[in-house]
Amino acid sequence: MSRAFFVCLCALFCAPVPLPAQEAAQEAAAAARVAGPVYMIEGKGAGNIGVIAHPGGAIVIDAGMAASAAGVRATLDALPGGGRIRFLVNTHWHSDHTDGNRALGQGAAIVAHDRVRPLLARPQSLMGQTTAALPDEALPSVTFSERLTLYAGDLPVRLVHYAGAHTNGDTVVYIDRYKAVHMGDLFFNGLFPFLDIDNGGDIESWVRHLDDIVSKLPADARVIPGHGPLASVADLVAFRNMLAESAEIVRQRIQKGATLDQVKNAGLPLHLEPWTHGFMNTAQWLELVYRSLAKN
Numbered sequence: 082m083s084r085a086f087f088v089c090l091c092a093l094f095c096a097p098v099p100l101p102a103q104e105a106a107q108e109a110a111a112a113a114r115v116a117g118p119v120y121m122i123e124g125k126g127a128g129n130i131g132v133i134a135h136p137g138g139a140i141v142i143d144a145g146m147a148a149s150a151a152g153v154r155a156t157l158d159a160l161p162g163g164g165r166i167r168f169l170v171n172t173h174w175h176s177d178h179t180d181g182n183r184a185l186g187q188g189a190a191i192v193a194h195d196r197v198r199p200l201l202a203r204p205q206s207l208m209g210q211t212t213a214a215l216p217d218e219a220l221p222s223v224t225f226s227e228r229l230t231l232y233a234g235d236l237p238v239r240l241v242h243y244a245g246a247h248t249n250g251d252t253v254v255y256i257d258r259y260k261a262v263h264m265g266d267l268f269f270n271g272l273f274p275f276l277d278i279d280n281g282g283d284i285e286s287w288v289r290h291l292d293d294i295v296s297k298l299p300a301d302a303r304v305i306p307g308h309g310p311l312a313s314v315a316d317l318v319a320f321r322n323m324l325a326e327s328a329e330i331v332r333q334r335i336q337k338g339a340t341l342d343q344v345k346n347a348g349l350p351l352h353l354e355p356w357t358h359g360f361m362n363t364a365q366w367l368e369l370v371y372r373s374l375a376k377n
């Protein structure tokens with residue numbers, strides 16, 4: 082996915098809270114405390130990175146771009162145990178979440194859903210851009226099919242796979258004790274999302290998964306989105322409602338015989354316009370929704 086897109090996202094939406102020890106780290110990325118030992122490092126042109134700090138070694142969720150890895154390392158060094166990454170989780174295969182695997186994954190177990198490793202092991206084409214295969218040492222060394230629990234000391238960190246959402250290999254990471262969750266790209270906070278239809282993305286099952294997730298989250302949970310600022314459950318519900326409304330509007334147009342161009346030209350209601358942004362405008366979003374529904 083386009084680097085410029087995420088640089089743009091970050092400039093627009095990141096609202097960091099500096100760590101006390103961070104001032105000395107010249108290239109450190111900004112981090113926000115989420116809850117207890119859970120932190121979010123803003124995407125800096127890539128997906129948001131989650132951290133569960135622990136003196137025995139950190140669990141890091143997503144790796145961002147390789148170019149940002151030195152800054153991420155500097156930020157991690159300021160956290161308890163952050164100097165050693167024990168587990169590096171990839172929420173899905175997209176390069177803005179995995180390009181930093183080689184730089185951050187040294188000495189760590191890289192963990193992802195079963196479908197992620199084969200995609201990373203070969204060159205991929207996405208939106209007209211080619212992503213190179215990752216070298217062996219940057220590929221996930223632990224994969225799972227449905228659920229996996231990692232431990233930071235005695236703190237369980239639950240990985241749950243949701244099939245057919247943003248991609249077909251998405252993982253959501255729950256830190257239940259601290260009422261925190263990293264949604265990966267199942268949640269773009271305040272933004273029309275990308276939908277990887279060629280790799281199993283599906284807007285209808287995405288909405289169903291979000292309904293299931295929201296029904297089980299505490300109302301005051303802290304939600305790390307794949308992109309955009311740290312969020313609440315209400316923000317996640319607003320995103321879910323935008324997805325569902327977009328799908329319903331496009332479904333009705335298709336049932337009336339509208340072509341893709343007609344669906345795009347009809348636009349969306351004004352109240353959904355704030356979800357548009359530089360890379361994913363309303364017409365591009367409508368095309369993804371149309372393609373997802375037409376596929377079914």
Ligand SMILES: [Zn+2]
Nearest residue numbers: 173175247266
């Ligand atoms: Zn993605």
